[in-house]
Amino acid sequence: MAFDSFSAFLTMEGHGPYVWACYAVFFVLLAAMMYWSLRARKTAMDACRRGYEFEADKSKVAAPAPAASFARVNVSQD
Amino acid sequence: MWQIFHKLGSPKWFFGISTRFMPWLLVGGIMLLLAGAVWGLAFAPKDYLQGNSYRIIYIHVPAAFLAQSVYIMMASAAIVTLVWRMKLADVFVKAVAPVGLVLTFLALFTGAVWGKPTWGTWWIWDARLTSMLILLFLYGGVIALDRAINDEKSAARAVAVLVLVGVVNIPIIKYSVEWWNTLHQPATFKLTEKPSMPAEMWVPLLLSVLGLYLVFGWLACVRMQTEILSREQRTRWVKEFVMKGRV
Numbered sequence: 169m170a171f172d173s174f175s176a177f178l179t180m181e182g183h184g185p186y187v188w189a190c191y192a193v194f195f196v197l198l199a200a201m202m203y204w205s206l207r208a209r210k211t212a213m214d215a216c217r218r219g220y221e222f223e224a225d226k227s228k229v230a231a232p233a234p235a236a237s238f239a240r241v242n243v244s245q246d
Numbered sequence: 247m248w249q250i251f252h253k254l255g256s257p258k259w260f261f262g263i264s265t266r267f268m269p270w271l272l273v274g275g276i277m278l279l280l281a282g283a284v285w286g287l288a289f290a291p292k293d294y295l296q297g298n299s300y301r302i303i304y305i306h307v308p309a310a311f312l313a314q315s316v317y318i319m320m321a322s323a324a325i326v327t328l329v330w331r332m333k334l335a336d337v338f339v340k341a342v343a344p345v346g347l348v349l350t351f352l353a354l355f356t357g358a359v360w361g362k363p364t365w366g367t368w369w370i371w372d373a374r375l376t377s378m379l380i381l382l383f384l385y386g387g388v389i390a391l392d393r394a395i396n397d398e399k400s401a402a403r404a405v406a407v408l409v410l411v412g413v414v415n416i417p418i419i420k421y422s423v424e425w426w427n428t429l430h431q432p433a434t435f436k437l438t439e440k441p442s443m444p445a446e447m448w449v450p451l452l453l454s455v456l457g458l459y460l461v462f463g464w465l466a467c468v469r470m471q472t473e474i475l476s477r478e479q480r481t482r483w484v485k486e487f488v489m490k491g492r493v
Contacts, residue, residue: 169288169289170288170289170290170291170292171288177287177288180297180298180299180301181297181298182363183297183298183299183301183363184298186299186302186359186360186362186363187287187298187299187301187302189359190302190305190306190355190356190359190360191283191287191305193352193355193356194305194309194352194356195283197348197351197352198348198352198461201344201345201348201465202461202464202465202468205465205468205469205472206468208469208472209468209469209471209472209475212472212475212476213475213488215476215479216475216476216479216484216485216488217488217489219479220485220488220489
């Protein structure tokens with residue numbers, strides 16, 4: 169240990185605020201970047217999953233019967 | 247040889263291999279980074295000239311080191327994009343540019359806070375600091391250019407050209423402390439010489455540089471996977487991965 173006491177460790181002979189501010193900003197930003205990156209990947213996965221489920225639903229529902237058709241219908245002319 | 251090259255360029259192959267390596271990168275990186283920080287903060291001896299403020303070196307140097315080496319990696323990927331049109335190289339550039347931006351900001355911020363007790367000023371327009379600020383703008387420019395062009399292929403090429411033009415800044419940053427008379431101290435580590443510090447000062451620094459490298463590797467994997475997922479959504483292997491959780 170390079171310091172005699174815990175309070176000496178915190179104050180660092182007057183350089184404490186500079187040192188601790190740097191470490192705080194460094195680790196907070198790094199952690200935030202890791203969190204954002206993970207969340208972005210999860211969002212992308214969810215978007216893919218929703219897309220696939222939407223497609224699956226669409227193919228499950230039977231196509232509705234056509235309202236009109238041009239098929240020849242034989243109607244008696246009598 | 248060409249087969250390996252093609253395999254390397256395949257997003258599916260990358261997805262599988264990166265998923266396997268990511269836990270190791272994360273755990274190893276965090277452990278090394280914390281070990282370097284605790285050692286540097288509490289156990290490394292005080293600097294005879296700068297006192298305790300020099301302890302900022304254990305995060306300042308890793309951030310600055312990575313900021314530059316990420317740019318060099320981006321430039322290598324840009325060459326691959328332009329010459330071989332490899333998709334994965336472009337994915338890499340897009341995925342890591344924001345990480346490079348944050349690292350450059352961290353290097354500038356921790357440098358400014360270190361400068362106050364050491365030089366008596368937060369900022370000075372000297373060669374090292376100014377060239378580092380230009381690196382920050384280059385990263386910002388790469389991100390902005392990529393967002394500004396909608397077409398994926400033209401964006402990839404424009405970004406690659408910008409990255410390659412900007413690479414001229416890297417040797418300027420590196421040698422700025424030797425070419426010009428600056429306030430900034432010269433490099434701590436050199437390939438050809440032993441560090442001028444004692445081992446109990448430079449070993450923790452080496453640990454935190456390695457740790458940040460590994461954490462960067464993990465970040466790059468996560469962000470590249472995100473980009474690949476949105477680009478390759480229509481392929482069958484992405485569908486299988488998303489629905490079944492394996493490649």
